[in-house]
Amino acid sequence: xxxxxxxxxxxxxxxxxxxxxxxxxxxxxxxxxxxxxxxxxxxxxxxxxxxxxxxxxxxxxxxxxxxxxxxxxxxxxxxxxxxxxxxxxxxxxxxxxxxxxxxxxxxxxxxxxxxxxxxxxxxxxxxxxxxxxxxxxxxxxxxxxxxxxxxxxxxxxxxxxxxxxxxxxxxxxxxxxxxxxxxxxxxxxxxxxxxxxxxxxxxxxxxxxxxxxxxxxxxxxxxxxxxxxxxxxxxxxxxxxxxx
Amino acid sequence: xxxxxxxxxxxxxxxxxxxxxxxxxxxxxxxxxxxxxxxxxxxxxxxxxxxxxxxxxxxxxxxxxxxxxxxxxxxxxxxxxxxxxxxxxxxxxxxxxxxxxxxxxxxxxxxxxxxxxxxxxxxxxxxxxxxxxxxxxxxxxxxxxxxxxxxxxxxxxxxxxxxxxxxxxxxxxxxxxxxxxxxxxxxxxxxxxxxxxxxxxxxxxxxxxxxxxxxxxxxxxxxxxxxxxxxxxxxxxxxxxxxx
Numbered sequence: 001x002x003x004x005x006x007x008x009x010x011x012x013x014x015x016x017x018x019x020x021x022x023x024x025x026x027x028x029x030x031x032x033x034x035x036x037x038x039x040x041x042x043x044x045x046x047x048x049x050x051x052x053x054x055x056x057x058x059x060x061x062x063x064x065x066x067x068x069x070x071x072x073x074x075x076x077x078x079x080x081x082x083x084x085x086x087x088x089x090x091x092x093x094x095x096x097x098x099x100x101x102x103x104x105x106x107x108x109x110x111x112x113x114x115x116x117x118x119x120x121x122x123x124x125x126x127x128x129x130x131x132x133x134x135x136x137x138x139x140x141x142x143x144x145x146x147x148x149x150x151x152x153x154x155x156x157x158x159x160x161x162x163x164x165x166x167x168x169x170x171x172x173x174x175x176x177x178x179x180x181x182x183x184x185x186x187x188x189x190x191x192x193x194x195x196x197x198x199x200x201x202x203x204x205x206x207x208x209x210x211x212x213x214x215x216x217x218x219x220x221x222x223x224x225x226x227x228x229x230x231x232x233x234x235x236x237x238x239x240x241x242x243x244x
Numbered sequence: 245x246x247x248x249x250x251x252x253x254x255x256x257x258x259x260x261x262x263x264x265x266x267x268x269x270x271x272x273x274x275x276x277x278x279x280x281x282x283x284x285x286x287x288x289x290x291x292x293x294x295x296x297x298x299x300x301x302x303x304x305x306x307x308x309x310x311x312x313x314x315x316x317x318x319x320x321x322x323x324x325x326x327x328x329x330x331x332x333x334x335x336x337x338x339x340x341x342x343x344x345x346x347x348x349x350x351x352x353x354x355x356x357x358x359x360x361x362x363x364x365x366x367x368x369x370x371x372x373x374x375x376x377x378x379x380x381x382x383x384x385x386x387x388x389x390x391x392x393x394x395x396x397x398x399x400x401x402x403x404x405x406x407x408x409x410x411x412x413x414x415x416x417x418x419x420x421x422x423x424x425x426x427x428x429x430x431x432x433x434x435x436x437x438x439x440x441x442x443x444x445x446x447x448x449x450x451x452x453x454x455x456x457x458x459x460x461x462x463x464x465x466x467x468x469x470x471x472x473x474x475x476x477x478x479x480x481x482x483x484x485x486x487x488x
Contacts, residue, residue: 010291010292010293010294010306010308011294011305011306011307013305014305014307040291040293046290046291046351046352046355047254047284047290047350047351047352048254048345048350048351049254049284050254050255058435061255061257061258062254062255063255063258063434063435064254064345064434065390065434065437066434066435066436066437069436101292101308101357101358102354102357102358102361102415103411103412103414103415103418104348104354104411104412105354106291106292106354106355106358107290107291107292107351107352107354107355107358108290108291108351108355110346110348110349110350110351110354110355111290111350111351111352111354113345113346114345114346114350114351117346129401146309147481148480148481150480150481150482151477151480151481151482153482153483154483155472155476155483156472156477156481156482156483157373157472157477157481157482158481159411159414163407163410163411164410164411164414166407166408166410167347167348167403167407167408167411168347168348170347170403170408171346171347174347190307190308190309190310191302191307191310192310192313193309193310228399228400228401232399233395233400233401236392236394236395237391237392237394237395237400237401237402238394238395238397238400238401239397239398239399239400
């Protein structure tokens with residue numbers, strides 16, 4: 001069994017890095033081989049644009065999906081993208097480890113979706129959702145946020161965490177993954193933004209790391225999140241009245 | 245009155261560019277001065293990281309919020325960020341024009357949030373939401389997507405567009421903006437991905453441009469989206485039981 005941890009934080013000593021280290025240890029103990037893709041460390045370029053495609057099918061007008069499909073067919077994907085696709089294809093478990101910035105993933109992770117998840121390769125109009133490329137594999141988000149846990153419920157100040165993660169979860173569903181419940185590490189602030197004293201904060205982080213390990217150890221016990229699939233839509237993509 | 249259009253598409257002839265041009269014309273006719281910030285054209289770097297801050301308060305550990313606050317206080321923000329802050333401060337109306345990529349904004353736009361919306365400057369723990377920096381100003385999203393309009397409702401194949409835009413809308417609310425209803429241009433596909441013939445597709449785009457102009461002309465008639473605010477939360481940020 002192999003896992004890929006997609007790690008997206010600029011500071012190598014940050015709590016996100018500790019969570020990735022914790023996951024690597026725990027997964028190894030569980031018998032997984034754990035591959036860590038550190039997007040900041042490799043200097044990943046998250047901006048999808050024409051310059052990435054030297055061998056374009058349309059040299060005049062840049063259409064991202066068209067050039068992705070063409071590059072996939074011609075086996076001329078950008079080198080960094082090809083490397084990420086290969087690592088992704090080997091992983092039965094995908095973990096996204098990131099801090100919640102502006103109610104979503106950092107740009108470097110958003111751009112991994114934009115550039116690596118190739119149209120015509122990793123999905124087509126038919127190969128999506130419960131018929132997706134990664135069907136039978138599992139994915140899960142591990143996210144840190146400065147907001148306290150109390151503020152992340154429906155109507156809460158930090159925003160309902162399920163609503164905030166829903167677009168990203170839907171993208172994972174689009175790819176065919178079974179999406180496991182996220183691990184949310186709340187109340188993780190930088191120095192000068194903390195409302196606990198140092199000892200209590202350190203204890204809080206230790207507790208979070210333990211909970212993250214337990215979340216992973218119970219991987220097979222988690223029920224995947226529920227999303228609509230092909231049987232729930234009419235041919236135009238509308239929700240069928242009696243679906244679910 | 246002044247408007248800022250934050251434009252995020254790599255192809256200068258794409259339909260997104262036509263919508264931005266349409267908005268500029270319409271807003272000018274309405275008496276606005278319209279400023280277009282074209283993130284791709286300027287080569288905006290969306291990746292928040294330590295290298296952007298030569299004068300760090302902590303040279304060892306990079307904490308984005310800490311360095312943002314420090315740079316704001318020292319008036320040593322990165323040059324491109326300072327320029328974006330200034331343009332934003334001048335705009336009474338903010339428009340985000342972008343294609344929906346992977347159920348969210350392109351990385352270049354996500355990173356504009358990560359880098360430009362400065363902690364300790366454009367928001368603080370108290371200066372947020374209905375007490376935000378941009379209180380009294382308006383913001384709205386104009387988004388294109390290849391999915392047909394029918395598939396963007398609740399439970400629909402493309403994902404409920406309101407759920408997909410909610411995190412971004414909540415970020416605008418966080419900043420204090422009154423968030424106007426989005427303009428959603430559905431069924432906008434690149435060549436080779438279209439399900440209409442060329443004439444019908446061209447007519448579809450013309451109709452969308454007209455609807456976008458009308459959406460802008462009726463700006464004052466739109467009721468802002470409703471979000472919870474300070475009166476709806478307890479001190480921990482939980483939703484109060486009887487709120488709304």
